[in-house]
Amino acid sequence: MDRVPFFDLKRQHATLKDELMPAIKSVIAKSAFSGGEFVEVFEKQFAEYCGTKYARGCGSGTSALHLALLALGVGPGDEVIVPAHTFIASAWGISYIGAKPVFADCLPDTWEIDPRAVEKAITNNTRAIIGVHLYGVPCDMDALQKIAKKHTLYLLEDCAQAHGARHDGTMVGSIGAVGCFSFYPGKNLGAVGEAGAIVTNDANVAEKVRMLRSHGEREKYVHEMVGYNERMDGIQAVILSVKLKHLDAWNKRKTEIVKKYVEGIENPAITFQTIPENVTPAYHLFVVTVQNRPTFIEHMKSRGIDTSMHYPTPCHLQKAYASLGHKRDDFPNTEYVADHCVSLPLFPELTEQEIERVVEAVNSYA
Ligand SMILES: *Cc1c(COP(=O)(O)O)cnc(C)c1O
Numbered sequence: 001m002d003r004v005p006f007f008d009l010k011r012q013h014a015t016l017k018d019e020l021m022p023a024i025k026s027v028i029a030k031s032a033f034s035g036g037e038f039v040e041v042f043e044k045q046f047a048e049y050c051g052t053k054y055a056r057g058c059g060s061g062t063s064a065l066h067l068a069l070l071a072l073g074v075g076p077g078d079e080v081i082v083p084a085h086t087f088i089a090s091a092w093g094i095s096y097i098g099a100k101p102v103f104a105d106c107l108p109d110t111w112e113i114d115p116r117a118v119e120k121a122i123t124n125n126t127r128a129i130i131g132v133h134l135y136g137v138p139c140d141m142d143a144l145q146k147i148a149k150k151h152t153l154y155l156l157e158d159c160a161q162a163h164g165a166r167h168d169g170t171m172v173g174s175i176g177a178v179g180c181f182s183f184y185p186g187k188n189l190g191a192v193g194e195a196g197a198i199v200t201n202d203a204n205v206a207e208k209v210r211m212l213r214s215h216g217e218r219e220k221y222v223h224e225m226v227g228y229n230e231r232m233d234g235i236q237a238v239i240l241s242v243k244l245k246h247l248d249a250w251n252k253r254k255t256e257i258v259k260k261y262v263e264g265i266e267n268p269a270i271t272f273q274t275i276p277e278n279v280t281p282a283y284h285l286f287v288v289t290v291q292n293r294p295t296f297i298e299h300m301k302s303r304g305i306d307t308s309m310h311y312p313t314p315c316h317l318q319k320a321y322a323s324l325g326h327k328r329d330d331f332p333n334t335e336y337v338a339d340h341c342v343s344l345p346l347f348p349e350l351t352e353q354e355i356e357r358v359v360e361a362v363n364s365y366a
Contacts, residue, residue, distance in 0.1 A: 004345050004354045006306040009185060011349035012250075016242065020192075023238040032234040035214060042237040043197070045244055046181075049164075050173045052199040054206035057232030058213045061160040061182020064196035065093035067230060068178040069128065071198075071208035072154050074099055078127040083113035083139075084316045085334040086132045089182075090158045091315055094130075101324070102126070103316045105331035109274035111135075111287070114333070115143035122147075128154040133162035133172050135310070136188065136284035137275060141167045141175050148176075156180060160196075161284035163188040164251045168278050173199045183240055188284050189247050191236035251282040253348040257355055258283050261344065264359035269296070269366075285310050288362075289340040296342060296365055303361035308343040 013020065032038050039057045047055035058064050074080060076098035082091050084103035091101040104117040112134055129148055131139045141157075148155040159165075159173045160182035166172065173179025183195035198209050211218055216227025258281075262272060271289045275281060287310055290296045300307050314334045316326035328335065344358055 001304055003304045003306055004350075004357055006308050006343070006345050007186060007347050008349065009190070009347075012347070015349070016246075019242045020239060023242050024235055027234040027238050030234075034233060035231040036234050038234040038237040038241070039232045042232075042241045042244075045241055046197060047199055049171070049244060049247075050179065050199045051171045052174045052179070053201045054203065055197050055199045056206055056209040056213065057195065057197045057237060058209070059196060059230035059232065060194045061158075061180060061184060061187075061196040062089045062092050063213070063228070063230040064180035064182070064198045065090065065130070065156070065158060066096045067093075067209045067212045067228070068156055068180050068198050068205070069093050069097050069099070070212055071205045072128065072156075072177065074127045074154070077125060079123060079125045080128045080130060081118050081121050081126060082130040082315075083132050083134070083334070084314045084331045085111060085113075085311070085337055086134055086158070086315060087160070087311060088315055088318060088320070089160070090130055090132050091321070099127070100125075101315070101321070103324075103326070103331065105333050106337065108333045108336070110137065110139075110276060111273055111333075111337050112137060112139035113144070115140050115147060118144065119147050122151055122153075126151065126153060128156060130156045130158050131176065132158040132160075133165055135273065135281075135287055136162045136165055137273060137281040138162065138165050138167040138172050138279040140276070141172075142278075145175070154178075160184075160187060162282050164247050165282035166280040169280075174201070177202060178205055183236065188251065188282055189240060189243055191233075192239050193233065193236055195232050195236040195240065197232070250348040254283040254346055255281070257346060257348075257350055258286055260355050261286060261359060264356075265362045267363050267365060270362060283346060286344045286346040287341050288344065289337060290342055290365075291340065293340055293342060299365045300342075300344075300361050303357070303364070305358055305361045306345065309341055310343050312338055312341070314338045
């Protein structure tokens with residue numbers, strides 16, 4: 001029997017072949033490769049999708065976070081609070097600008113950033129909080145917004161895993177000061193290479209990101225600030241315009257699959273992520289925890305099911321951040337998830353038979 005792959009982008013691209021190739025050709029025909037008209041079209045579409053006034057394409061999700069912090073004026077000596085349980089790139093932008101990432105633990109049930117841990121981490125140097133909608137499940141934006149307001153901090157949203165998710169009916173990315181997105185190929189909305197974007201209602205931030213991503217210029221060859229080369233490619237933009245039309249259907253299908261998993265899996269060894277009632281996730285990953293992870297992964301493998309882990313080493317215990325002086329037990333909830341998480345296959349093109357095989361394999365684990 002064929003294996004059930006953890007993820008298979010080839011299936012998605014097979015269904016889109018007739019749309020993607022002509023789109024790429026149109027960019028080549030106009031030589032609009034770096035920034036340019038196709039990027040502007042996508043920016044308009046994506047801002048409308050997110051319900052913000054502005055979207056600015058850039059080179060990656062990592063650069064979106066970096067440029068957003070720069071545009072807000074966060075800098076050396078400042079502290080930015082970010083969850084310890086996330087993909088490491090949530091923190092890179094903070095380090096790039098010479099600020100200090102201050103990690104906060106996650107909640108024990110939703111596995112999203114714990115607002116009370118955030119409040120405890122605030123010092124006189126804190127300038128911003130980055131809320132991450134991990135796995136596509138919105139973090140507690142109500143609580144984070146209250147904290148940000150009370151302490152006059154910027155609230156950024158790392159939406160790299162959550163394109164199309166809603167919090168109290170509002171699109172993620174449009175809630176905080178800036179929403180940062182990744183279009184890495186495997187994300188909910190993926191390019192055919194590297195790409196990212198920021199969305200915001202703040203004209204000043206939008207204009208600053210526009211300049212920062214392109215050598216600090218507003219006018220060609222007039223450099224008003226030290227800038228970067230972090231423009232979005234025309235080919236990525238046109239692909240994203242094609243795929244954006246399918247995003248809601250893909251999110252819906254993944255929500256159906258998650259429902260089948262949650263309803264079908266009956267195994268006391270398996271714990272699901274708790275989903276708050278006021279959110280509509282745009283599932284990027286389906287993550288469970290299990291006490292004895294190695295035997296579970298081995299069992300799934302023997303049943304032909306591929307799995308993954310997101311993420312096995314939390315940010316505060318990475319060598320890259322050794323200088324912060326963290327040790328084990330600093331963030332117990334984060335460390336528990338890191339030590340016990342397993343991601344099951346989740347992508348829209350999974351077949352009913354594959355979904356059933358995953359459920360049966362999980363249920364037969366003892
Ligand atoms: C993917 C990801 C990023 C970085 O995006 P890239 O486009 O890969 O640079 C940042 N934060 C989170 C939570 C991510 O999953």
